[in-house]
Structure formats: structure tokens, C-alpha cells
Amino acid sequence: MTKGIIIGLIKFTDKSAFINDFASKVPMVINKYGGAFILRQPKTHYSEGQSFDLHVVSEFNDIEDAKRMMESSEWKELNEHRRKNSDTSSGSFMLLEGGDALAS
Numbered sequence: 001m002t003k004g005i006i007i008g009l010i011k012f013t014d015k016s017a018f019i020n021d022f023a024s025k026v027p028m029v030i031n032k033y034g035g036a037f038i039l040r041q042p043k044t045h046y047s048e049g050q051s052f053d054l055h056v057v058s059e060f061n062d063i064e065d066a067k068r069m070m071e072s073s074e075w076k077e078l079n080e081h082r083r084k085n086s087d088t089s090s091g092s093f094m095l096l097e098g099g100d101a102l103a104s
Contacts, residue, residue: 003098004066006035008056011087015053018085022078023054029078033069035060052091063097070095 012018027037038057060066069075082093 001062004035004060004063005096005098006056006058006060006066007092007094007096008054008082009050009052009092010054010056010082011090012053012085013087014085018082021081022085025078029069029072029074030058032074033060033072034062034065035069050090059098063095066095 010018023040030036035058038059040054040056042054044051044055060069
């Protein structure tokens, strides 16, 4: 079983709407599919390159559960609010497969 890691680097276009319409509702969907937040934090202590308003990392014990969540109707509906209220050309959002592909 390979872990699934979701990373979001968010730049708000409408912080209030982002929090009310997306961020406040996401935990229920992530938890439903076996995921949990590792962090949701605006503050950085070191940064190189572009800055972000919010940094999010969530983890799923199985990447297949993360994929099912991202393909669910609940997620697709919420994701519209994320896109509408954040700058998707400046931010990043990704699902990664856990592990170290460079380990020998």
C-alpha cells in the first residue's frame, strides 16, 4: 500500500470565500476517504521563490483512497470553490505518491 500525499500551495483571490466555501468543508470529505491533514499553515519560516497565503499537506494511507476522493462528486463540487477563490496560475495543487523514488 502506497501513501497518497496532497499538497496545496494557495494564493487567495478571495480569502473569506475560500475559507467559507472550500476550506471549512474539506476536512469532512478528506476524512470520509481515510485522509487527514498534516498541516494547514499560512506561516513559513524559510521560503525560496514564490510566496503563498496557505500551505496544506494531507496524507492518505493508500493513494487509491486519495484518488477516489479526488474523483468523488463531493470533491469535484468543493474543488470548484477552490479554483474560483484562489489564483491557480500562481498556486499549486497536487497528489503525490508516497515514497522516495530516488533512493537506491
